[in-house]
Amino acid sequence: MSVTPAQPTPAATPGPTTASLPTREQVRRAPKVVLHDHLDGGLRPRTVLELAGEVGHALPADTADDLATWFAEAADSGSLERYLETFAHTVGVMQTAAALTRVARECVEDLVADGVVYAELRWAPEQHTEAGLSLDETVEAVQQGIDEGCAAAGGRIVVRQLLTAMRHAARSSEIADLAIAWRDRGVAGFDIAGAEAGFPPTRHLDAFEKVKRANGHITIHAGEAFGLPSIWEALQWCGADRLGHGVRIVDDITVAEDGTVHLGPLASYVRDKRVPLELAPASNVQTGAAASIAEHPIGLLTDLRFRVTVNTDNRLMSRTSMTDEMADLVEAFGFDLDRLQWFTVNAMKSAFLPFDERLAIIEDVIKPGYAALRAEG
Known part of the structure; x- marks a missing residue:
């Protein structure tokens, strides 16, 4: 363990004036990459209503606006466990192939409108078999929706699935087999999710x-x-390539009054090995992992040059988007276009996509997109 001086970056130093910061419209048009976005956490409220009507699923509200408000307020409890309860209503209406295909297609459409150029959508097939679908059929239905959405986007986005096993259940081995079987047909990797404690x-x-x-x-x-x-086990026992959230790595970092920063052995390992952190500021505030956006550890972790990425987690529950997430960071930390590009390139470098495809998106899409925005002055 060593004492490391804080490393100044544009985010940490007295930075750009407000006039030089990107506008919200520029953030919306900026190429963005999301690695941590839950398919069952990003439904359109209107879609939830319509699908619920088709299958007779009871909802806590009967208009799209009221339902959107309910999801956000129910999730805004400071408790991960309470946050996860909201998924009973989204998962409950995603039990047919047609519903899964629709949700996946609309998800791609919404990401394209938000300026996302690469996305990994995670979801748990084991939670979508109540109406008789097999695990394989659920993945096929989601892939059909992704394919339809990407085709309609005309090459503006690349999307892959991440198959998630629920950590409180006992089907992770099956889901691992499923991820392996579909690895050349749209599935990029394997995840576990659910209550950690x-x-x-x-x-x-x-x-x-x-x-x-x-x-x-x-x-x-x-x-x-x-x-x-939890972080230590994920890395050293389970072989994680990336950390979903990972925000609590700050528990192993101490900032002294004189500004020096002490990294514990686990934090040092994560930074030295360039382990990507899939941070989701809005969601982290909702679940109590951070007190506010301005107090989110993303500022410190960025200053220390961890492999930071910005993500939405659950767009419906957090009433968020990649534009919202980045615009909030611009306001809270004074991040400029260079910093937003850094987050985006970090994410693309960390994507579960072949190297040449990652490089092509960085060089042909992300860098030119940010260069065009900077040229606007």
């Missing part, structure tokens, strides 16, 4: 071993509602 990732070692032996990619929800032990 009491359900450590090491309960699913057999699933992670399967994915690793097949040379697959792993991201694990860790360091959101639970602290350093």
